[in-house]
Structures are given as C-alpha cells and as structure tokens.
Amino acid sequence: xxxQDDAFEEGPARDEVADRxxxxxxxxxxxxxxxxxxxxxTMARTQKVDLAKxxxxxxxxxxxxxxxxARELRIELAAxxxxxxxxxxxxxxxxxxxxxxxEEVSAEDLAAHLAxxxxxxxxxxxxxxxxxxxxxxxRDVFARGEPQVQxxxxxxxxxxxxxxLMQGYARLRTKDEFRPFVMDREGVLTMEEAxxxxxxxIGHTGxxxxxxxxxxxxxxxxxxxxxxxxxxxxxxxxxxxxxxKLELRQSDTFAPIQIRRRA
Amino acid sequence: xxxxxxxxxxxxxEQERMVEALLFASAAPLTVGExxxxxxxxxxxxxxxxxxxxxxxxxxxxxxxxxxxxAFRTSSDxxxxxxxxxxxxxxxxxAAVETLAIVAYHQPVTRAEIEEIRGVSLSKGTIEQLMELxxxxxxKRRMTPGRPxxxxxxxxxxxxxxxxxxxxxxGLKELRAAGxxxxxxxxxxxxxxxxxxxxxxxxxPPPPDED
Amino acid sequence: xxxxxxxxxxxxxEQERMVEALLFASAAPLTVGExxxxxxxxxxxxxxxxxxxxxxxxxxxxxxxxxxxxAFRTSSDxxxxxxxxxxxxxxxxxAAVETLAIVAYHQPVTRAEIEEIRGVSLSKGTIEQLMELxxxxxxKRRMTPGRPxxxxxxxxxxxxxxxxxxxxxxGLKELRAAGxxxxxxxxxxxxxxxxxxxxxxxxxPPPPDED
Numbered sequence: 001x002x003x004q005d006d007a008f009e010e011g012p013a014r015d016e017v018a019d020r021x022x023x024x025x026x027x028x029x030x031x032x033x034x035x036x037x038x039x040x041x042t043m044a045r046t047q048k049v050d051l052a053k054x055x056x057x058x059x060x061x062x063x064x065x066x067x068x069x070a071r072e073l074r075i076e077l078a079a080x081x082x083x084x085x086x087x088x089x090x091x092x093x094x095x096x097x098x099x100x101x102x103e104e105v106s107a108e109d110l111a112a113h114l115a116x117x118x119x120x121x122x123x124x125x126x127x128x129x130x131x132x133x134x135x136x137x138x139r140d141v142f143a144r145g146e147p148q149v150q151x152x153x154x155x156x157x158x159x160x161x162x163x164x165l166m167q168g169y170a171r172l173r174t175k176d177e178f179r180p181f182v183m184d185r186e187g188v189l190t191m192e193e194a195x196x197x198x199x200x201x202i203g204h205t206g207x208x209x210x211x212x213x214x215x216x217x218x219x220x221x222x223x224x225x226x227x228x229x230x231x232x233x234x235x236x237x238x239x240x241x242x243x244x245k246l247e248l249r250q251s252d253t254f255a256p257i258q259i260r261r262r263a
Numbered sequence: 264x265x266x267x268x269x270x271x272x273x274x275x276x277e278q279e280r281m282v283e284a285l286l287f288a289s290a291a292p293l294t295v296g297e298x299x300x301x302x303x304x305x306x307x308x309x310x311x312x313x314x315x316x317x318x319x320x321x322x323x324x325x326x327x328x329x330x331x332x333x334a335f336r337t338s339s340d341x342x343x344x345x346x347x348x349x350x351x352x353x354x355x356x357x358a359a360v361e362t363l364a365i366v367a368y369h370q371p372v373t374r375a376e377i378e379e380i381r382g383v384s385l386s387k388g389t390i391e392q393l394m395e396l397x398x399x400x401x402x403k404r405r406m407t408p409g410r411p412x413x414x415x416x417x418x419x420x421x422x423x424x425x426x427x428x429x430x431x432x433x434g435l436k437e438l439r440a441a442g443x444x445x446x447x448x449x450x451x452x453x454x455x456x457x458x459x460x461x462x463x464x465x466x467x468p469p470p471p472d473e474d
Numbered sequence: 475x476x477x478x479x480x481x482x483x484x485x486x487x488e489q490e491r492m493v494e495a496l497l498f499a500s501a502a503p504l505t506v507g508e509x510x511x512x513x514x515x516x517x518x519x520x521x522x523x524x525x526x527x528x529x530x531x532x533x534x535x536x537x538x539x540x541x542x543x544x545a546f547r548t549s550s551d552x553x554x555x556x557x558x559x560x561x562x563x564x565x566x567x568x569a570a571v572e573t574l575a576i577v578a579y580h581q582p583v584t585r586a587e588i589e590e591i592r593g594v595s596l597s598k599g600t601i602e603q604l605m606e607l608x609x610x611x612x613x614k615r616r617m618t619p620g621r622p623x624x625x626x627x628x629x630x631x632x633x634x635x636x637x638x639x640x641x642x643x644x645g646l647k648e649l650r651a652a653g654x655x656x657x658x659x660x661x662x663x664x665x666x667x668x669x670x671x672x673x674x675x676x677x678x679p680p681p682p683d684e685d
Contacts, residue, residue: 034569037593080594120591123654128575130644135550137634138561142288142548145559146334147501158396160355160363162424162612163605168357169364170438172380191408239408281555283534284548288559301555323494337495344492344512345499425611425628433612433623437585 026066030075036084039063041118051119056111057095060088189219189229194236202246208258211237272305275314282311292332362389363398367420367429371402371413390414398423483516486525493522503543503633541632541639550636570600574609578631578643579655582613582624587657601625609634 026039033039043062044054067085070077091114094107135141198214211233212220219229237259240246250257272278281302286293298308312333316326319335327336337345355363362385365377378384393399402415416429426432483489492513497504509519523544527537530546538547548556566574573596576588589595604610613626627640637643649655 034572034592035594040593117591117593119652120654121593123649123652124572124575124579124591127579127643127645127649128571131575131578131635132566132571134635134637134644135553137547137636138559138563140550140553141636142284142556142559143501144498144546145288145290145501147499158355158359158392159352159423160360162426163602164355164360165364165367165424166433166438168360169368172361172364195408235408280532280534280549281552284552285534285555287535287546288548288556290559301558323491323496324498335498337499338491341492341495344496427612427614430621431612431615431623437623 030070030077030081036063036081037117037121039066039081040084040114041121044118051115051122054115054118056114057092059114060092060095063088064092187222187224187228189216189225189232191232191235191239194229194232195239198233198236198240199245202240202259202261205246205259205261208249208260211257211259214259272307273303275310278302278306278308278311279314279318281306282308283315286315286326286333286335289334292329292334294332298333356389358386359389359392363393363416363420366393366399366414367416367432370415370429371405373405373411373413375411377414483518484514486521489513489517489519490522490525490529492517493519494526497526497537497544497546500545503540503545503629505543509544538636539638540636541629543629543633545633547636566603567600569597570603573600574604574627574631577604577610577625578627578640579646579649580657581626581640582616583626584616584622584624586622588625 026033026042030039033042040059040063043066044051044059046062047054047058049055064085067077067081091107091110095111097107099106099108137143197216201214212230214233215226215229219225234257237246237248237257241248244262246259247262248257248259273281282298285298285301295308295312298312299306302308312326319326323338323341324335325338327334358381361381362377365380366372369376369380374385374390390399396419397417398420399414400417402413404410405413421427421429484492493509496509496512506519506523509523510517513519523537527539530537534549534552535546536549538545569592572592573588576591577583580587580591585596585601601610607630608628609631610625611628613624615621616624632638632640640646646655
C-alpha cells in the first residue's frame with residue numbers, strides 16, 4: 001500500500017505549507033460541503049490520482065491541517081468534522097507505527113475502507129449526474145398533452161397518498177391531548193376488569209346480594225366512577241349469567257339488583 | 264433571405280415527425296400558423312399534416328381537423344373503450360385518513376379503539392367509505408365480551424399505497440427522522456412495540472438481495 | 475366458457491388499434507394488466523404492444539416501456555421544439571439528487587445505508603421530497619435487527635427518467651463490476667461484535683399480520 005511508503009516520506013516542510021494553503025482555501029467554503037466525507041473527497045481530488053490509489057496518509061494529514069487551520073481562525077466546525085478529525089488522527093498514528101499483530105483490524109484495512117468510501121461516494125455523484133442528464137419527462141420527452149376522455153360514466157373515487165397516511169398518524173400520535181391507549185382509565189371501570197373482580201367473588205354468594213356490594217372499594221363516592229363501576233359490574237354479571245354462573249333478580253323497576261351464585 | 268440559405272429546412276419526413284410530436288404533446292389543437300411558428304425555419308406544416316393524416320388513417324388514433332386547428336383524437340369507433348377514463352378523484356377527508364392510518368398501524372382494531380385513539384366518535388360514513396374503497400375490511404371478532412368486530416386493511420390498500428406489507432410502515436421515530444413529524448411528543452409516548460430505530464443507526468450489512 | 479364462444483376476440487390488427495387508442499388517450503403509462511382489463515374479452519395486449527412499438531419506431535412519437543408499464547412519449551431528439559410544453563420543475567437539492575441515485579442504484583436501501591454512503595446524516599425533508607415526487611417509496615423492511623424500513627424507486631421514477639428497468643440505469647454494470655454497489659461494512663473496531671450477522675438469520679419476523 002502506498003501508505004507504507006508515505007511513512008518514510010514524512011515531513012518536508014513544503015508539504016505542510018501547501019497543505020495549509022489548501023486548507024485555507026477550503027475553509028472559506030466549509031458550508032459548501034456536505035459533511036466530512038465530501039470534504040475529504042474534494043481534498044482527495046487534489047492528489048490527482050485514481051481514487052483507488054489515493055494516499056490515505058497524505059489525505060489524513062491534509063484534513064488535520066484543515067481542522068487545525070479552522071481552529072486558528074476560530075471557525076466553528078460541526079461535530080462530525082471533529083469526529084472525523086479524531087478518527088483520522090488515530091488512523092494516521094496507526095499507519096505510521098509498525099503493524100501491531102494483536103490488532104484484529106489493520107490500519108491498512110481501515111485506510112482501504114476509507115478509500116473505498118470515497119470511491120463509492122464519487123461513483124454515486126457521477127451516477128446521480130448521469131441520471132439527471134437522462135432525457136426527463138416534461139423536459140426532454142413529453143406525455144400526451146391532452147389526455148382524452150370521452151366517456152360519460154362518471155365515478156368519484158377518493159384518494160390519499162402514503163404520505164397523507166403517515167402524516168395523519170403522526171398528527172394523532174403527537175397531538176397534545178393524546179394519551180396512550182388504555183392508560184386513560186382512572187374514572188372508568190372496564191367490563192373486563194369487573195369480570196375479573198367478580199369471578200372469584202361469586203363463589204361466596206350463596207344468598208341474594210345487592211349488586212352494589214360488589215363495586216370496588218373507593219368507587220362509590222365519585223358519581224362518575226360509581227356509574228362506570230355499576231355499569232361495568234352489571235354488564236359483567238350479565239355475562240356470567242349467560243354462562244350459567246349466577247342468577248340475577250330485580251323486584252321492581254329501579255329496585256336494587258340482586259345476584260347470587262347459581263347452585 | 265440569407266437565413267433561408269444558411270439553415271436549410273429539414274426533409275419532409277422529418278417535418279412530419281416534428282408535427283406529430285407537437286400535436287401529440289400539445290394541450291390544445293394547433294392551427295397551421297401555430298405549428299409553423301414552432302417548426303424550424305423554412306418548414307411547411309401543410310404537406311406534413313397531409314402525410315400524417317394519411318399515415319394515421321384507419322389506425323386507433325386519427326388526425327382530425329377541428330375548425331382551423333389540428334389534433335389527434337382516438338377513433339370514434341373505439342369510444343366505448345374510453346368510457347372508463349372519467350374518474351373523478353377527490354382527496355380523502357382528514358377523518359378518513361386518520362381512521363385509515365389507525366387501522367393500518369393498529370390492526371386488528373375495533374371501532375371503540377379507533378374512537379379512543381382519535382378522541383372523537385366516528386361519524387357514520389367514515390368506516391363505510393373506507394370499506395367501499397376496499398381499503399379496510401372486517402377482521403376476526405375480538406374475543407372479549409360483546410365480541411366487537413375488528414377492522415383490518417386489505418390487499419387493495421397495500422397496492423394503492425405501494426406497500427409490500429403493513430409491517431413496512433415506518434414507526435414514529437422513523438417518521439420523525441424522515442422529517443414527517445414536526446411536534447415533539449412527550450418522551451414516554453414513543454415506546455412503539457418494536458423498538459426499531461435505536462438499532463437503526465448501526466450499520467448492518469444488507470443481505471445480498473439486489474436483483 | 476360460454477362467454478368465450480359468444481364473443482370471439484377481435485383480430486390482432488384490431489387489438490392493436492385498441493391498445494393504440496387506449497395508450498394515446500392516457501397521459502400516464504398503463505400496465506399490461508390495466509390494458510387487458512379494458513380490452514374486450516380474449517384479447518392479449520402483449521403482441522399488440524410489440525407490433526405497435528415496431529410501428530412507431532423512428533416516428534415523432536414512440537411507444538416506450540417504462541418499468542412495468544407502457545406509454546407513448548415524444549421522441550427525445552425533438553425536445554428543442556417542445557419548449558412551450560416544458561414544465562418548470564423545482565430544482566432538486568444536491569442531497570436529494572444524490573439520495574435518489576443511491577436509492578436507485580442500491581435499492582432496497584435503508585436510511586442508515588444512505589447516510590453511510592454519503593457520509594452525512596440525511597436532512598429532514600429529503601426523503602419526504604422524493605416521496606412527494608413519487609420517485610421513491612417504502613420497500614420491505616430489512617430482516618436485520620431493528621427491522622429498518624427500506625426505500626426503492628417507483629414506476630413514476632422509471633417513467634420520468636425513461637427507464638425500462640432498473641438494469642438500464644446508466645453505468646450500473648460497471649459500478650457492480652467495480653464492487654461499488656456492494657454493501658461493505660466498515661472494518662470498525664469500535665463497532666458491535668460480529669454477532670450481529672449471526673443473529674440476522676435467526677431473527678424471526680413479528681407475528682404474521684393478516685392481510
């Protein structure tokens with residue numbers, strides 16, 4: 001790998017100066033880059049070699065010079081630029097040291113992957129340009145300008161896009177008054193809860209007992225909760241009666257409802 | 264005059280192609296004058312139109328003169344094939360979109376659950392409309408007291424929304440990451456059953472499933 | 475069966491006229507299935523399409539296969555005449571163009587993979603914009619931990635860029651040969667243990683959703 005050779009070429013001061021000048025030129029336009037990889041690609045191009053043969057070590061030096069220069073000029077770099085700098089500093093030191101046989105991933109592998117990333121990004125850039133250069137509908141190629149409809153059969157159909165759907169759902173799930181499903185139960189006793197409560201209790205009701213005796217503790221005071229608990233418990237008794245578990249009776253309209261275990 | 268000699272008019276066959284393309288793409292019939300104005304210098308639309316009319320004679324599409332202008336029209340004997348064209352498309356109401364979204368994300372789901380999530384009761388027509396569109400259908404009855412019916416989405420729903428499966432619908436975090444979600448919801452409400460996205464960031468090599 | 479004998483399919487030349495009329499009248503591409511559904515019983519759109527494509531070869535208007543569908547489109551060499559038809563489209567950002575290309579060349583691709591390739595996180599709205607244009611849509615979820623959603627290109631993308639299939643993407647073969655379309659994960663020492671991949675295969679999808 002080239003990087004090996006570079007290890008011995010370390011240092012002529014002129015390179016450093018050139019790097020700094022290059023760094024300064026790039027810094028002016030740091031906002032114009034789409035992230036550190038984009039910046040690295042631009043730097044790599046200045047090496048004027050096939051990306052596959054790029055010297056990652058030289059590139060790392062160039063990038064680090066750039067970051068240093070930015071610091072001097074007190075230009076705030078986004079975090080990902082600094083993360084890349086830290087990683088490249090690490091890579092640079094690894095590339096300069098003799099290979100450590102205990103390391104699972106060699107510095108060369110890391111450098112090769114970086115070169116691959118740059119090559120792939122460049123390839124995608126070129127592909128994107130070629131794609132956009134194709135004949136495009138509405139620009140180079142045209143559809144029927146006057147779609148023809150002769151029929152008199154009119155049918156209304158409703159449509160929505162996936163985006164509508166997802167946005168609709170997002171709207172629901174994030175509106176302030178949204179409460180998680182099933183959690184909003186303070187004032188409501190569900191029939192399932194009442195059923196669960198009643199099942200073990202009916203075993204003990206040999207005699208006719210007022211339904212109200214079965215309401216859970218603390219639900220009688222608040223009228224809203226009492227209503228909910230009564231309704232749920234009553235529905236639950238009906239369900240149990242249906243299954244032949246208990247009997248119900250009511251002596252008169254609005255009279256107390258009584259239940260007992262079915263013998 | 265010097266223009267004429269510098270740029271020779273294209274051959275007639277080429278002019279015919281040009282007229283053909285112009286008439287095809289135009290949103291309204293074009294007069295000879297309008298055609299002429301859009302053709303290269305030195306062209307004559309008239310013979311091109313005549314040749315074209317001959318070429319399309321007896322085809323499924325014909326070149327017709329409509330007043331002073333020319334246009335392609337499908338042959339009148341094929342009108343019966345065109346009737347299905349007239350479909351008026353309207354946007355689905357917000358209530359229907361939301362209901363549909365809830366069914367898609369929570370299916371099988373009961374009417375009561377839809378109402379609970381939306382916080383309002385469902386108006387009569389919403390479910391009916393979605394069923395008529397063949398986007399939702401009845402699922403299994405829920406095995407709870409009252410045995411309420413549930414709703415699920417249909418194959419036609421998948422087709423319309425270009426989904427391969429409902430499982431491909433993005434979760435809330437993915438929606439946010441895609442910029443589809445503006446508001447920041449209370450933190451603990453995001454616990455989607457599938458804690459998908461936390462791991463999303465880790466790059467996982469895709470299976471070799473390119474075509 | 476009685477239907478078949480009662481209404482014999484029209485002769486091929488007639489079927490060709492019908493397909494011609496249907497495609498001519500429609501601005502959007504029609505699939506073989508859509509054509510078939512509108513042709514009389516017993517017709518086969520395929521040979522008719524082939525004949526038509528031949529008939530229009532070299533004309534000002536051409537029959538083109540775009541993804542799964544067919545449409546008449548003006549010949550691209552006549553673009554210069556069409557200035558008046560040109561629709562001014564919103565210029566796509568560089569990020570959007572690159573993201574689109576990555577989806578096209580790497581599909582199905584996850585958000586994390588797009589970000590890995592571009593070396594920068596996707597800004598809000600990029601995916602949304604491409605979905606709004608109907609150029610990308612959701613694909614299957616990747617069956618890796620986290621089950622991230624994937625993106626693929628649509629039929630409208632094929633139509634817009636005049637592609638018969640994804641295989642016709644410019645330079646696809648060369649890119650593949652150069653190994654630039656392989657998902658090569660970084661040899662990252664900080665990354666999670668390799669166990670990832672092993673678990674991939676064992677990962678069981680969630681309970682089957684009824685469709």
